[in-house]
Amino acid sequence: xxxxxxxxxxxxxxxxxxxxxxxxxxxxxxxxxxxxxxxxxxxxxxxxxxxxxxxxxxxxxxxxxxxxxxxxxxxxxxxxxxxxxxxxxxxxxxxxxxxxxxxxxxxxxxxxxxxxxxxxxxxxxxxxxxxxxxxxxxxxxxxxxxxxxxxxxxxxxxxxxxxxxxxxxxxxxxxxxxxxxxxxxxxxxxxxxxxxxxxxxxxxxxxxxxxxxxxxxxxxxxxxxxxxxxxxxxxxxxxxxxxxxxxxxxxxxxxxxxxxxxxxxxxxxxxxxxxxxxxxxxxxxxx
Numbered sequence: 323x324x325x326x327x328x329x330x331x332x333x334x335x336x337x338x339x340x341x342x343x344x345x346x347x348x349x350x351x352x353x354x355x356x357x358x359x360x361x362x363x364x365x366x367x368x369x370x371x372x373x374x375x376x377x378x379x380x381x382x383x384x385x386x387x388x389x390x391x392x393x394x395x396x397x398x399x400x401x402x403x404x405x406x407x408x409x410x411x412x413x414x415x416x417x418x419x420x421x422x423x424x425x426x427x428x429x430x431x432x433x434x435x436x437x438x439x440x441x442x443x444x445x446x447x448x449x450x451x452x453x454x455x456x457x458x459x460x461x462x463x464x465x466x467x468x469x470x471x472x473x474x475x476x477x478x479x480x481x482x483x484x485x486x487x488x489x490x491x492x493x494x495x496x497x498x499x500x501x502x503x504x505x506x507x508x509x510x511x512x513x514x515x516x517x518x519x520x521x522x523x524x525x526x527x528x529x530x531x532x533x534x535x536x537x538x539x540x541x542x543x544x545x546x547x548x549x550x551x552x553x554x555x556x557x558x559x560x561x562x563x564x565x566x567x568x569x570x571x572x573x574x575x576x577x578x579x580x581x582x583x584x585x586x587x588x589x590x591x592x593x594x595x596x597x598x599x600x601x602x603x604x605x606x607x608x609x
Contacts, residue, residue, distance in 0.1 A: 323414070323481045325488075327352040329386035331401060333366045333375070335448060336418045337392035338456025341371040343489045346458045356382040365453050383408050388485060389437070391417035391429075394554055399428040409437045414481045416442040420505065421558040422469040422498035430473070438478035441469040441498060443505070444491060449546040462490035467505075469498045506562035511570060513552055514563070516545035 325348050330337045333355050341353050354374035357363035366375035376382055383389055383405055391398050398417060409415070415437045419425045422441045433439040446464035448455055466486040470479045483493045496504065520542050523530050556563060580589055 323484045324387050325351045325485075327354060327386045329354045329356065329383045329389045330372075330392055331356045331379075331382070331389065331405070332392035333357050333362050333453050334392060335451055335453070335455045336444070336446070336460075337390075338366070338369075338371065338453040339446070339458070339460035340390060340392065340418075340489070341366070342456055342458035343461055345371060347488050347490070354382040354386065362453070369453065371456075379404055380408055386413060388414040388416070388481075390442075391415075391419070394551060395419040395421060395425050395428075395558060396554055398425060399432065402429050402432040406432050406436045409433075411435070411437060413437040414478055414485070415439040416468075416482055416485070418442060418444055420509065420555045422467075422501045424558050426469065426471060426498040430471075438475045438481070440474050440478045440482045441501075442482055442486065443467045443469070443501065444486065444489075445505075445509070446491075449544055451548050451551075459490075461486070464491050465494060466491035467494050467496055467501050469496055469501045471497055502559050503562045503565075506559055506566040507569075510556055510559055510563050511566040513544050513547065514556065514567065515570065516542040520545050 325344075328340075328344055328348075328351050330340050330353065333341075337355065341355060344351055344353050352374070353372040354376075355363070355366045355372040356379055357366065357375065357377055360377055363375045363377050366372050374382060379401075386409075389405065389409065391401065393401070395417075398419065402415075405415075415429070415433050416439070417425055417429070419441070420443060422443060425441050429441075430439055444461055444464055444466040446460045446466075448460075468479065468482045468486070479495065483495070486493050519538070520531075523534075523538075577592075580592060
């Protein structure tokens with residue numbers, strides 16, 4: 323894929339990390355970053371991670387080979403309608419949104435016959451936010467899910483895979499619906515569970531929070547993520563998430579039955595089974 327210029331729309335944690343990673347992995351590419359506020363563009367210029375940092379959308383996307391939307395998904399459609407007339411038909415357009423059915427529904431029609439759109443979701447991030455938390459190695463060995471549907475241009479799919487692989491990702495392809503079902507289980511449910519753990523301790527015995535060790539802190543780390551961002555993600559993926567919550571409740575009920583039985587061997591088999599599954603996870607050291 324030709325990457326003479328890459329336009330990044332949104333200079334937060336993921337947008338800033340994209341710029342830093344491109345500096346490292348595609349040093350010949352020109353990087354342009356759009357910020358909604360001048361203060362955000364100025365911060366990018368101060369960090370010297372882009373060739374262009376501006377609030378002027380046209381100058382940022384002009385002659386770009388790839389345009390990446392790095393902002394809350396609720397803001398993408400309005401910005402896409404501004405961007406689409408500025409692009410040539412061959413431009414690859416993608417995003418980093420955590421929910422893909424709403425993004426595909428909002429963006430695909432806007433870019434139809436104007437650019438080549440395919441959704442993306444790099445499974446990389448942090449409970450930290452903002453450009454100051456950006457890292458060049460954020461995407462290394464992280465899974466990235468691209469989400470074409472039956473209308474997606476095959477060359478756009480190939481170019482999206484190449485783009486994320488260039489940044490060090492392990493690239494997978496799922497439909498938007500399959501993606502949302504999967505991340506409900508492995509990303510969105512864990513966030514709710516972490517929040518519920520903290521809320522349960524806070525409600526039942528607040529003083530216990532002063533006693534917690536690394537196990538509780540590690541298990542609930544993601545609950546420190548930005549509430550506004552996560553509220554939007556959870557609402558947008560509510561149906562797959564509700565299914566995942568009910569499945570979790572069923573597993574908790576099964577655990578209650580197991581505890582009531584007093585069967586030590588059954589408990590050990592249960593824990594051994596989940597340990598084996600957990601130990602097989604491929605986890606990036608940067609996540």
